[in-house]
Amino acid sequence: MAESDVDLSLLAQIPALPPPSGVKSNFDNPESREQLAKIVVGLTYGLMLVFLALRIYARIKITRSLGVDDYLSLAAGASITAFTGLSLSLFGEPLGPHQWNVPLSRFNASFMGRTLGSIVLFSLSSVFVKTALLSLYLRVFSPNRTARMMIWIGFTTIVVFYTIAIILNIRFCLPLSMTTPVPDQDEWAKKLKASNCSQPVYNLNAAVGLFGVVSDLYVLIIPVSMVYKLRIPRNKKIGILAIFLTGLVAIASSITSTAFRFHQLKSYDFTWDSIPSYTLRAAELNIGLICNCMPVVFVILKKIFQPRPCSSGKRDATPPARTPSHAYIADLPGDNHTPDMTEYEVPKPPAPTAVVRLKSFTHQSRRQPSRGERSTYTEIESWNQITTEI
Template structure:
């Protein structure tokens, strides 16, 4: 065989360039370093946020729960996802395929498939951590509790199925799955965004505090926007993925930002417990711990209004004495004063009467004085 006729794959592009374009193996347009920089920043921020969450839960509040573990798993999956993408960007992803040597393209296929497998784990665990956090925080609200359970019951099996499909199916067979995953991401993101806001707006809080909490939980709106952008790129990539190395970067860049923001949103409500001043810290911890007891479903602590212009004062003791006094001066030209003696009983025996059982043999003393 004549060696002169042997093709040198190091000088042949992985894809024939368009008409009028010349392959550039020396200094081509390369967006790979941009991804490495953006992924490093967002992954670093997500790591800091998870660290703050663990500090607040384990050290300050001393109340860790399963959602903290799920959040850590999501961060580890996100780290693996970003690591694979960075390797891909250092070996050709981010360039046009006609600027990638034919010899360099085959080694990209297996890491790209592994990256696609990790995507479902990273996104799925992030959404699961958010739903578990809402489930614990808004437990007294039946609608939000059921909504969290339904969300978890749907997200866990769906993303598990997607994971195994991407592992065992051929690349050509995963094209419809990419479109389905894009739609699932958008719908689930908006579902998770709306779920806590509806509960927060029903709390018995001042309008300013309700709006503040709603704004806090609305930070996931940016993740929803990135999810929509990611869906657009997924559809484009699935329908026209000829320039593989160039189009793939758009998808992984948006997914990296979306998932990192999701992790940060799951940790953000615990930030004031660490970085706030002592007064703000105590108020925030108290707020988070008492949100479940301040929902509409718990209305047992409503204030008792005055009756017929009289206010009631209470003296502590084994027998509680309620003294009724005129709230706005004499009534009908006379000052009426009455005292009723009552005995406290356990709430279980008093039932719905608030733990106070009035004796039948009470006495009322009234003193009338002319104005």
């Protein structure tokens, strides 16, 4: 049957998948997973926007300039927004209900195009999120040769892999996205199989998910290994590591998302089982960008939650300490009073600055830190010092 002869009203009466024995298709009010998915996606997306806004605010307020990592984060936010919009447009139309409760007419060119667009945007967003974090590491750890090499290897591998994935997805699914379904379910299944936009794409997306987990672990290892080697106080080292280890949340989300991708390889109920996969993919991107912003946003969070000294607003009635500049000196005629040296108070030395403390610690270490360690420590230490400038 020619596609031009297809009666769309007939497609609206045919289920996209034959229902199980004893089950009747319900096109009017079927059970669906879309509502919970919309809530999860909306919450993680809103939280991502808050952290991204705080990151840009911190950069503009403190450094008064944006770096490459900030621009990549903005690009990630824009692509995640587009991915989220396409995903939400697929929820309920037709994803959410069981596939036998979805009419075949829902699998039209619009659905195929939006599905392909969401797949491409996920890979593009992943590139921006991961390379933004690597760009931040490059600025912080650039004096360290090993870190530089690891960062550029990760950068190149991530860009190349996701570019290949995007090209293959377009190659597999673009022809089908311009195809109209046919009333015969068997014939439509044959067209899906012939287009390679079914099982090959599922396999490719599972591989993309697996690569995402491995690359996330690799990106996390870089700062952890560098900070662990620094000759800095243990409590400070633990605090800095805690900032970077927030990336474990993104890794957990990535692992869960990948598990559902592999589950889809054996699933025949596409519209029902796609909801957890799409939801976790959106959460993975949003949480990834949140963790990306955490090292910068930490400055503001520390400023907000850091306890401040209480002030009563009253002047201290205690007179200022007497120093040689304020001491009584006999200058009246006939005044034989000799100043009592006990009235003098030796001024206290100023509190050591962060630089002095760092120098003192460096000299007390068993070995002198390398130039890379000193530069890295200075960059990381600025995250703590800079809160006084806000």
